[in-house]
Amino acid sequence: MSWVVVISVLVMIILSLARVHVIIAILAAGLVAGLMSGLTLVESMNLLIEGMGGQAKTALSYILLGAFAVAISYTGITNVLVRYLVRVLTGKRTMIVLAIAAIASLSQNVVPVHIAFIPILIPPLLKLFNQMQVDRRAIATALTFGLKAPYIMIPAGYGLLFHETIVEGMRTNGMMISMNQVNLSLLIPGSGMIIGLFIAVFITYRKPVKQPINDLENEIEEENNIITFNRDHLLTILAIIGALTVQLVTGNLILGALTGLVLMFVFLVIPFNQGDKVITEGVTMMGTIAFVMLIASGFGHILEETEAITALIDASSGFLSSNKALIAFVLLSVGLVITMGIGSSFGTIPIIAALYVPICIATGFSPLATAALIGTSGALGDAGSPASESTLGPTSGLNADGRHHHIWDTCVPTFLHFNIPLFIFGWIAALIL
Numbered sequence: 410m411s412w413v414v415v416i417s418v419l420v421m422i423i424l425s426l427a428r429v430h431v432i433i434a435i436l437a438a439g440l441v442a443g444l445m446s447g448l449t450l451v452e453s454m455n456l457l458i459e460g461m462g463g464q465a466k467t468a469l470s471y472i473l474l475g476a477f478a479v480a481i482s483y484t485g486i487t488n489v490l491v492r493y494l495v496r497v498l499t500g501k502r503t504m505i506v507l508a509i510a511a512i513a514s515l516s517q518n519v520v521p522v523h524i525a526f527i528p529i530l531i532p533p534l535l536k537l538f539n540q541m542q543v544d545r546r547a548i549a550t551a552l553t554f555g556l557k558a559p560y561i562m563i564p565a566g567y568g569l570l571f572h573e574t575i576v577e578g579m580r581t582n583g584m585m586i587s588m589n590q591v592n593l594s595l596l597i598p599g600s601g602m603i604i605g606l607f608i609a610v611f612i613t614y615r616k617p618v619k620q621p622i623n624d625l626e627n628e629i630e631e632e633n634n635i636i637t638f639n640r641d642h643l644l645t646i647l648a649i650i651g652a653l654t655v656q657l658v659t660g661n662l663i664l665g666a667l668t669g670l671v672l673m674f675v676f677l678v679i680p681f682n683q684g685d686k687v688i689t690e691g692v693t694m695m696g697t698i699a700f701v702m703l704i705a706s707g708f709g710h711i712l713e714e715t716e717a718i719t720a721l722i723d724a725s726s727g728f729l730s731s732n733k734a735l736i737a738f739v740l741l742s743v744g745l746v747i748t749m750g751i752g753s754s755f756g757t758i759p760i761i762a763a764l765y766v767p768i769c770i771a772t773g774f775s776p777l778a779t780a781a782l783i784g785t786s787g788a789l790g791d792a793g794s795p796a797s798e799s800t801l802g803p804t805s806g807l808n809a810d811g812r813h814h815h816i817w818d819t820c821v822p823t824f825l826h827f828n829i830p831l832f833i834f835g836w837i838a839a840l841i842l
Contacts, residue, residue, distance in 0.1 A: 446715035460710020468699035473666035476691025513555020524802030531806025542617030562599035578762025601834030705796035744786020785835025793824025
């Protein structure tokens, strides 16, 4: 029973590396987990479907954000931004990658729109990336950094939600800790991601990579030559501000995206007769991500209902000694496996906290060290997981012209450059705090 999580996650990873579509890979992993737990094939599938509702809110928000992104791009405002970036960054290959990382970082805390900006900004920049021979794996790494590092280290926007989830999970399971202590505990693991980004940008993916020009790039070039900032762009900015305001006030991504979309029609930036086209293209753009999140939620539900995760923790703790270094290493390894399977840092934290806190109390870990273990374990596997928003988002933009593979060009690079330093720095934090 303790091997169910490990084997099912390996099934997902192996199938994904073999270029089997991620939806099929996660379905297969879920069915394997159910069968290994003693369920029939039908029972496993029913349990998976039952658990898909756990990410229904996220999936719907992504669909609406996709439609909003299409509406924004319809006005051509992104091409105005692209033309500015081309003028400022042409010839500066390293700078453009770091600029993308900075823009992505703003999406988690300052302007918390998460991955919604990627389908708007990245496709028009593909021509520039190709002209400058930028390795798209570097861009994928930069985007994933911006989607993860800020919420790990900065308690604002999505970071506030992440840190509050850790505090609540620890307190619920008997260990008191303050928000300030959680913030402090995650600075060391988060700094590992900064090192990983620099390694990717300045060493691993520094060499130029040639890409042939295609029709999509010619189309983008033509649009960039004729579009200038106009009234529609100003109204689009107002719609974006309205969407962000509603999102921040209500704390609801769905209402925020719906507000922005409605304002685009009310301001007549998007003609009413284009409504069907905008929604359809939005579903096309973000539909795959939404379905992956739903199925990943179902997979996680199987692991929870069959108590496979609890069995894995029990088996791991059974051979642990009083050696804190060994205990921290095993707990982080378990966290990596769990999050790789579920694909959500936020969804993993409550599960990990319930299992880790009793072990940490019994073995004498401080609240700071426990928070570092829980936060790092939740973040581990988010980068590199085929089912994670932090990898699906970058792929949705970089594969607009069909030249970017989700597993080999996004998941593998982000896994290597972020999970390894996160693991090392999280392990160090657990031992020194």
